[in-house]
Amino acid sequence: MKQLIEIANQLHNLEKKTEKxxxxxxYARHLQRIRxxxxxxxxxxxxxxGEKYTDTRTDIEASLTGEPSENMRITEVIKPIVMQDGKxxxxxxxxxES
Structure with missing residues (x-):
C-alpha cells in the first residue's frame, strides 16, 4: 500500500508541475492513464x-501563515489526501493563509 500512496504523491507533483x-x-493523457x-x-x-480551512478538518495537517481568521484558505498542497474506498x-x- 505504501508504494501506491507514493505513486499518488508523485502523480500529484507531476500534475502540479505540468499545469505550469x-x-x-x-503529458495530460499519460498522467490521466496513471490516475x-x-x-x-x-x-x-x-x-x-483553494478550499476553505477550518481547524475541525481531520483530512489534512496544516501549517498556518498569517493571523488566524474565518477566511483562511488552503494555498498550497505539499501532499494530497489519499483515500481507498472512502478511508x-x-x-x-x-x-x-488568511
Missing amino acids: ASHSSL QALIEMDITYHSPE ILQRGIVIV
Whole structure:
C-alpha cells in the first residue's frame, strides 16, 4: 500500500508541475492513464488547494501563515489526501493563509 500512496504523491507533483509548463497537454493523457489505473485499484487522491480551512478538518495537517481568521484558505498542497474506498490512507499536508 505504501508504494501506491507514493505513486499518488508523485502523480500529484507531476500534475502540479505540468499545469505550469507550456507543453502540459503533451503529458495530460499519460498522467490521466496513471490516475485511471489508481482508480481501478480503488485509490484516489484529492488536492484541497483553494478550499476553505477550518481547524475541525481531520483530512489534512496544516501549517498556518498569517493571523488566524474565518477566511483562511488552503494555498498550497505539499501532499494530497489519499483515500481507498472512502478511508483516508494519507492526510493531506497543506499550507494555509488568511
